[in-house]
Amino acid sequence: MNESKNSSRYTSQRNPQNGSLQSLLNDLTPSDASSAARRWAPVLAGGTLAIIGLSRKSAFGFGLAAAGGALAYYGSRNNDAATESVARGSVLLNCTPEEAYSRYRNFEDFPTFMHHLQSVAKIGDRQYRWTALGPMAIPIQWDAEIWDEQVGEFISWRSMPGSALTMEGTVRFEAAPANRGTFLRAVTRFDHPAGQLGRAVAKLFGKDPSFLMQQDLRRFKALVETGEIPTTEGQPHGRRSGVDLAMQKVNPDRPKRRKSQMSETLNNTWRTA
Amino acid sequence: MKAVCWMGANKMSVETVPDPEILNPRDAIVRITSTCICGSDLHLYNGLIPTMEQGDIMGHEFMGEVVETGNGINREKLKVGDRVVVPFTIACGKCFFCERKLWSCCENSNPNYWIAEKMMGYSPSGLFGYTHMMGGYAGGQAQYARVPFADVGPLKIPEGISDDKVVFLSDIFPTGYFGAVNCDIQPGDTVAIWGCGPVGQFAIRSAFMLGAERVIAIDRFPYRLEMAEEGGAETINYEEVDDVVQTLKDMTANIGPDSCMDAVGMEAHGNNLLFMVDRAKQALKMETDRPVVLRECIQACRKGGTVSVPGVYSGFADTIPMGAFMNKGLTMKTGQTHMMNYMQPLLDRIQKGEIDPSFVISHRVPINAAPEMYKTFRDKEDNCTKVVLDPWANGIAA
Numbered sequence: 001m002n003e004s005k006n007s008s009r010y011t012s013q014r015n016p017q018n019g020s021l022q023s024l025l026n027d028l029t030p031s032d033a034s035s036a037a038r039r040w041a042p043v044l045a046g047g048t049l050a051i052i053g054l055s056r057k058s059a060f061g062f063g064l065a066a067a068g069g070a071l072a073y074y075g076s077r078n079n080d081a082a083t084e085s086v087a088r089g090s091v092l093l094n095c096t097p098e099e100a101y102s103r104y105r106n107f108e109d110f111p112t113f114m115h116h117l118q119s120v121a122k123i124g125d126r127q128y129r130w131t132a133l134g135p136m137a138i139p140i141q142w143d144a145e146i147w148d149e150q151v152g153e154f155i156s157w158r159s160m161p162g163s164a165l166t167m168e169g170t171v172r173f174e175a176a177p178a179n180r181g182t183f184l185r186a187v188t189r190f191d192h193p194a195g196q197l198g199r200a201v202a203k204l205f206g207k208d209p210s211f212l213m214q215q216d217l218r219r220f221k222a223l224v225e226t227g228e229i230p231t232t233e234g235q236p237h238g239r240r241s242g243v244d245l246a247m248q249k250v251n252p253d254r255p256k257r258r259k260s261q262m263s264e265t266l267n268n269t270w271r272t273a
Numbered sequence: 274m275k276a277v278c279w280m281g282a283n284k285m286s287v288e289t290v291p292d293p294e295i296l297n298p299r300d301a302i303v304r305i306t307s308t309c310i311c312g313s314d315l316h317l318y319n320g321l322i323p324t325m326e327q328g329d330i331m332g333h334e335f336m337g338e339v340v341e342t343g344n345g346i347n348r349e350k351l352k353v354g355d356r357v358v359v360p361f362t363i364a365c366g367k368c369f370f371c372e373r374k375l376w377s378c379c380e381n382s383n384p385n386y387w388i389a390e391k392m393m394g395y396s397p398s399g400l401f402g403y404t405h406m407m408g409g410y411a412g413g414q415a416q417y418a419r420v421p422f423a424d425v426g427p428l429k430i431p432e433g434i435s436d437d438k439v440v441f442l443s444d445i446f447p448t449g450y451f452g453a454v455n456c457d458i459q460p461g462d463t464v465a466i467w468g469c470g471p472v473g474q475f476a477i478r479s480a481f482m483l484g485a486e487r488v489i490a491i492d493r494f495p496y497r498l499e500m501a502e503e504g505g506a507e508t509i510n511y512e513e514v515d516d517v518v519q520t521l522k523d524m525t526a527n528i529g530p531d532s533c534m535d536a537v538g539m540e541a542h543g544n545n546l547l548f549m550v551d552r553a554k555q556a557l558k559m560e561t562d563r564p565v566v567l568r569e570c571i572q573a574c575r576k577g578g579t580v581s582v583p584g585v586y587s588g589f590a591d592t593i594p595m596g597a598f599m600n601k602g603l604t605m606k607t608g609q610t611h612m613m614n615y616m617q618p619l620l621d622r623i624q625k626g627e628i629d630p631s632f633v634i635s636h637r638v639p640i641n642a643a644p645e646m647y648k649t650f651r652d653k654e655d656n657c658t659k660v661v662l663d664p665w666a667n668g669i670a671a
Binding site (some may be wrong): 234 | 274276278279280286288290291292293294296297298299326327328329330345365366367368369372380381382383384386387399408409410411415419421422
């Protein structure tokens with residue numbers, strides 16, 4: 001019931017064959033409440049057990065407290081061990097779905113507005129090698145191919161067999177009513193493999209992958225609509241305080257890119273647009 | 274170049290900083306000839322709007338000469354050598370909102386939109402020199418400024434008309450006018466305007482331009498009330514009456530003003546208990562805004578009337594009389610000014626001699642005097658109404 005209501009509300013119903021990611025795309029409001037509950041339930045339950053146990057002041061009580069403490073501890077650790085990063089985002093673009101599609105279809109231009117990417121290189125007909133800059137500037141690489149697409153409607157891509165990373169992504173373009181432009185909705189999912197690479201991927205997308213994706217999409221929107229991405233990087237200012245500088249260093253929500261790099265990319269890539 | 278920098282609450286400093294450069298294809302660099310301190314800059318000076326950083330360059334009311342343009346700018350729209358007034362709002366001209374002439378709601382000009390979204394749900398356009406939440410753009414109290422989307426905002430000014438007459442097209446004249454437009458003035462209307470600072474002064478004159486029968490202006494500084502009277506307004510000094518709302522009732526045969534304008538904003542003063550409570554809460558950061566005037570506007574407005582709010586609010590205000598607002602069937606219109614709708618028509622009025630905006634200027638000083646003038650302006654010393662800075666003059670004396 002709920003499912004069908006969702007689909008009538010959110011899907012274009014033009015590409016029902018397009019697998020599991022479509023349902024993710026439809027679920028536009030990730031259930032923060034339930035994920036928070038999943039995260040905190042063992043902590044709360046464990047904490048409660050520990051308190052009850054301690055209040056008993058008996059051997060059984062201390063055992064209960066120890067068990068509760070362990071549950072709380074592992075519960076609190078559990079949220080660091082997410083096995084995938086899922087990101088969703090959407091923007092309204094002031095252009096037709098066909099224009100939006102053709103701008104997005106140039107995967108090699110992604111690094112212009114996706115700041116965590118270093119490059120996307122074409123390695124085959126619909127195949128691309130993606131390179132992202134992970135923590136400590138360690139490159140993270142995967143190969144993905146466009147496995148399904150419909151001009152002016154959607155593009156779906158997923159990692160190729162043998163790729164270091166397993167991921168999938170889809171983006172959909174829908175005409176907004178009364179010539180108001182195009183709704184772009186996107187979703188990506190990255191597996192976190194075991195080991196260092198998985199940790200690097202988790203770190204790359206951070207605690208809120210959808211926030212990063214939304215920033216990417218807003219930059220894409222600005223690029224499509226205005227031919228440039230708004231920035232203040234490289235403008236003059238007076239003496240900064242040490243605190244502000246430190247904040248900028250540690251705040252991962254403010255991805256920065258060197259200004260020369262930015263204007264170079266813009267001037268080369270989008271001047272003709 | 275020299276620039277007025279925010280170095281913390283109550284701390285302004287004229288610093289030597291690098292000249293601005295073109296960063297984006299549709300940028301221009303303007304060599305500034307006149308620049309002003311705005312009443313809204315005082316909220317920053319007082320440290321009441323979040324997301325300022327030490328070293329930020331202040332100022333959003335400036336004009337000058339284009340000295341460089343990015344290669345994305347159509348030469349027919351703007352070229353080196355053009356004399357321009359730069360509006361304080363930055364708009365891309367291409368998005369959903371710009372196409373609907375809601376320029377100050379532009380989607381693409383605020384790179385820090387997400388900070389504003391956290392506070393407001395959605396972000397307004399970028400502004401010059403007005404917090405990182407509003408884009409963090411370096412402002413125009415400097416010798417040069419970088420102007421993004423320079424093919425949309427800047428208004429070309431012909432030679433032969435002085436800076437003093439046109440520099441206020443950058444903010445306060447269109448803002449006062451927009452405040453009056455938002456009053457939805459009908460023939461025979463009485464408009465009450467709280468705040469006789471520069472925006473209030475322009476709002477008084479704009480209300481008459483738009484056909485108001487009477488304008489009643491409210492303030493507490495005699496020199497500002499005099500200036501309002503020169504503009505044709507009747508005045509109330511709120512420190513000399515028991516109750517502004519009752520006084521307005523008496524003046525309007527118990528009907529009330531048809532529209533009420535809050536040209537004061539978040540740092541309103543008053544003489545009642547609620548004002549004292551607000552002031553204490555603001556000092557304790559329990560409330561960002563003191564809506565003393567907004568409350569009076571809602572209370573005083575006639576049934577079915579319009580409340581217009583050009584005064585700046587930044588965050589959250591308490592004890593808004595929603596009951597009065599709802600039950601009296603009021604309309605409220607607000608917003609940062611949609612500058613590009615009004616700059617050219619108002620320039621035409623200036624050129625026709627209908628108004629000479631330079632009447633608000635009380636101080637002309639070199640840029641080095643800016644820190645001192647912030648204090649003078651804030652404390653309303655020396656009959657200060659409007660300060661114009663010359664970025665190129667030396668010394669600190671006028």
